Amino acid sequence: MNHSAASTRVQVIREGRIVREGARIVDASASVTLVSAGGRRLVVDTGSPSECGALRTAVEKVGIILDEVDFVVNTHMHIDHCGCNDLFRRARLVAHPSERPPAGAMVVSKETELLPSVRILPTPGHTEGSITVLAQAEKRYAICGDAIPTKENYEKHVPPFINTNPRLALWSMDAILAWADVVVPGHGPPFEVMRKK
Numbered sequence: 001m002n003h004s005a006a007s008t009r010v011q012v013i014r015e016g017r018i019v020r021e022g023a024r025i026v027d028a029s030a031s032v033t034l035v036s037a038g039g040r041r042l043v044v045d046t047g048s049p050s051e052c053g054a055l056r057t058a059v060e061k062v063g064i065i066l067d068e069v070d071f072v073v074n075t076h077m078h079i080d081h082c083g084c085n086d087l088f089r090r091a092r093l094v095a096h097p098s099e100r101p102p103a104g105a106m107v108v109s110k111e112t113e114l115l116p117s118v119r120i121l122p123t124p125g126h127t128e129g130s131i132t133v134l135a136q137a138e139k140r141y142a143i144c145g146d147a148i149p150t151k152e153n154y155e156k157h158v159p160p161f162i163n164t165n166p167r168l169a170l171w172s173m174d175a176i177l178a179w180a181d182v183v184v185p186g187h188g189p190p191f192e193v194m195r196k197k
Helices: 049-061 151-156 166-179
Strands: 009-014 017-021 024-029 032-037 040-044 071-073 092-095 112-115 118-122 131-136 140-145 182-185
Touching: 009 049, 009 182, 032 049, 032 131, 032 140, 040 112, 131 166, 140 166, 151 166, 151 182
Parallel strands: 040 071, 071 092, 140 182
Antiparallel strands: 009 032, 017 024, 032 040, 112 118, 118 131, 131 140
């Protein structure tokens, strides 16, 4: 493992959740993950607007000041993933141009190194502009939003229920799983990728 990977840290600050009544989603908020690398900090997704107070508390609990976050990466711009972006006033927003992020955002449309040992990978299918953050720490972490919304999608090998292209969504899922040791899904706790022996 190289030095930058050794100093990279991934912490899930808030686990995402999804509540369904039958096929209908009645409540959802995305996982919020902090990545520290190369002396910089980034937050991946910020959850639903109703979660901002809880997110502020969770960030402070891990000893981070909101204004110390350098980047907010939105895996896509659905409101349950970007609802608390405004908490991080000094952070530079990072998103895919297809997601129509606000003016001033850093747009990433191809695989891009954002920080040492942290890359952005386009993973379309749930939305046209879905992206995943790949972080090489003590393990390889994929923070993928709704490219893999739940562990169940992984276990059953099915695309997100909401998608723009199911075949492309499965291709993206497979690309993530081929690289990752640990997946932080959009809505649920992190899980380990089991390799076939």
